[in-house]
Amino acid sequence: MSRKKQKLNLKKLGLPFPIHPFLFALYPILFFYSNNIREVFLDVLPLPLFVVVIFTLCIFLVFNLFFKDKIKSGIATSLFLVLFFSYGHMRNTTGGFNIGRFELLTPIWIGSFLLGTYLLTKIRKNLSSLCNYLNIISALLVGFSLVNIIYFEISTSRVARSLENRTEEAKTTSTKLNKPDDPPDIYYLIFDRYASVETLEDIYNYDSSEFTDYLTQKGFYVATNSRANYPRTFLSLGSSLNMEYINYLAKTIGEDSDDESAGYKLLNNFKAQKLLKEIGYQYIHIGSWWEPTRKNDNADRNYFYNPFKFKYLEGLDEFSTKLLETTILSVILYRTSPDGVSEPLWGRSNHRQSIIYQFEKLEDIISKTDGPKFVFAHILIPHLPYVLDQDCKTITEKQAKSRSNEANYLNQLGCANKKIKPVVEKIFEESAGSAIVILQSDEGPDPTKLKLEEKWQKSSINALKEKTGILNAYYLPGKDKKKLYPAITPVNSFRIIFNLYFGADFDILEDKIYMIENKEKPYKFFEFTEKLK
Numbered sequence: 001m002s003r004k005k006q007k008l009n010l011k012k013l014g015l016p017f018p019i020h021p022f023l024f025a026l027y028p029i030l031f032f033y034s035n036n037i038r039e040v041f042l043d044v045l046p047l048p049l050f051v052v053v054i055f056t057l058c059i060f061l062v063f064n065l066f067f068k069d070k071i072k073s074g075i076a077t078s079l080f081l082v083l084f085f086s087y088g089h090m091r092n093t094t095g096g097f098n099i100g101r102f103e104l105l106t107p108i109w110i111g112s113f114l115l116g117t118y119l120l121t122k123i124r125k126n127l128s129s130l131c132n133y134l135n136i137i138s139a140l141l142v143g144f145s146l147v148n149i150i151y152f153e154i155s156t157s158r159v160a161r162s163l164e165n166r167t168e169e170a171k172t173t174s175t176k177l178n179k180p181d182d183p184p185d186i187y188y189l190i191f192d193r194y195a196s197v198e199t200l201e202d203i204y205n206y207d208s209s210e211f212t213d214y215l216t217q218k219g220f221y222v223a224t225n226s227r228a229n230y231p232r233t234f235l236s237l238g239s240s241l242n243m244e245y246i247n248y249l250a251k252t253i254g255e256d257s258d259d260e261s262a263g264y265k266l267l268n269n270f271k272a273q274k275l276l277k278e279i280g281y282q283y284i285h286i287g288s289w290w291e292p293t294r295k296n297d298n299a300d301r302n303y304f305y306n307p308f309k310f311k312y313l314e315g316l317d318e319f320s321t322k323l324l325e326t327t328i329l330s331v332i333l334y335r336t337s338p339d340g341v342s343e344p345l346w347g348r349s350n351h352r353q354s355i356i357y358q359f360e361k362l363e364d365i366i367s368k369t370d371g372p373k374f375v376f377a378h379i380l381i382p383h384l385p386y387v388l389d390q391d392c393k394t395i396t397e398k399q400a401k402s403r404s405n406e407a408n409y410l411n412q413l414g415c416a417n418k419k420i421k422p423v424v425e426k427i428f429e430e431s432a433g434s435a436i437v438i439l440q441s442d443e444g445p446d447p448t449k450l451k452l453e454e455k456w457q458k459s460s461i462n463a464l465k466e467k468t469g470i471l472n473a474y475y476l477p478g479k480d481k482k483k484l485y486p487a488i489t490p491v492n493s494f495r496i497i498f499n500l501y502f503g504a505d506f507d508i509l510e511d512k513i514y515m516i517e518n519k520e521k522p523y524k525f526f527e528f529t530e531k532l533k
Helices: 003-013 020-035 046-067 070-094 105-122 128-156 158-164 197-202 209-217 233-242 249-254 260-267 271-278 318-325 330-335 348-368 397-401 405-431 461-468 490-501
Strands: 186-191 282-286 301-303 373-379 436-440 472-475 514-518 521-527
Touching: 020 046, 020 070, 020 128, 020 318, 046 070, 046 318, 070 105, 070 128, 070 330, 186 405, 197 461, 209 405, 233 260, 233 271, 233 490, 249 260, 249 521, 260 521, 271 282, 271 373, 271 490, 282 348, 301 348, 348 373, 348 405, 405 436, 436 490
Parallel strands: 186 373, 186 436, 282 301, 282 373
Antiparallel strands: 436 472, 514 521
16 A cells, blocks of 8 residues: 555544544543542532533634634644643642742743744644644543543442432431420531540640530530540531431442542431421531532531632532632632632631631621521631631741641630630520530541551550540530430430430430541441440
8 A cells, every 4th residue: 555545544534623622621620530539429520521611612712713723723722721721730849930929830831822822823734633643642531531430430339329319328217306386596516626625634635624614604514525436527427417327338338448429428418407407497507618518408508618709609619629729720819819828729828717707607697597597517627727826816837837736736726715605605695595506526636646557446545535536515405414424426416406305206326436447448447435435
């Protein structure tokens, strides 16, 4: 066969229309999803995929007006998109090529694009072959990501479980709540990684009596030896909000699975809010920046801190937010952060702003929202990063690094105490002391002082005590506190409340403490109840 015919046949194999811009646009999203697939679900994909396709089409059409050539327009669009989506990764790697306060990366990226566009205007050669190569390369990149995604979804049966609507995850009983004549407001306030009285005294040598005495004088019962039923937020809250142990996840998901997203579903349509909404309660959700508790699809009202000054971006989920951080748009987003700080969107500045917003919004809801209402708030304090001192004044990263983790943790815990008190006072003032209040933590410190082994179940007992010991305080107006006890765990919180106030007849479960193997195997459970007593 002649060389001329070979070239002709190879040309026929190609696709002269530039589909590569659209594939290069889809690839970063699919790749990012693939790398985070164990923490997100498929429902985060439609919005960014739709937006990027429309965005790419608009860019392509603009370039086509300029070049009057679809091949060159496609190449220019792909160059723009590669630079657009690689900017954040390069910035994280290089620090932005900073010289003093001047960042070189942005002008380098803009200069690269302008140079590439200029060269395209000077080329007179037919670029169909380059177009075909770019089509093939971009198709392979997208294909690799799709294969990884499809393999994961099939191997874990995650979609199938969702479609089956496996009711065991939010299993309800035939129990119905009876609505009282004067139904009390209910506040379930979670302070992430707030240690127990026992942990603070025995491990941190910290006297927490000033705060616990305050709560006791207000009528709270402080469970001094309380522990989390599970050592991870999504497991602990999944259990407490659904009023049951969730060890069945080891069977339905697999004890060797690291797919956290399946467990996140427990935090959305959970049993406590379903039972309360059935008798006329409105559910108000004050979310953290952590995606599983950022918002709730079943809430009557959702409140969460918006890190953007752009109103139309305020509803973005964590996946789309972090995806934006990988693009050159992050320059604009950084510069419009509340403090004008050049850092990731959920860096120190916005972590602090989110905490402040949640406490302010909570006080606002208490005074301006009629009942009966069930208010759930997940507030990431004293959870790191350490951004506040004990008087709730801002500390810099340099100041935090100059102190020990233990000192930073105790300072931020002191700030939490300072913020909690006005909330309690406001609840008592507005409800005349009739509201039910639970102040609780989802897990103990990470640990801050002691070390967890690679396999958590093999850690020292003191390290496990630090990790599981939690704040757990109840205000149950007009009811006998004898139903409460020092070692009560979160799984029984709503069982007791629903029995005392709503005529339910839930069994009080044995208080069990489970450890997991590690973050990579969150469904491999080990019971440590007796050892942690």
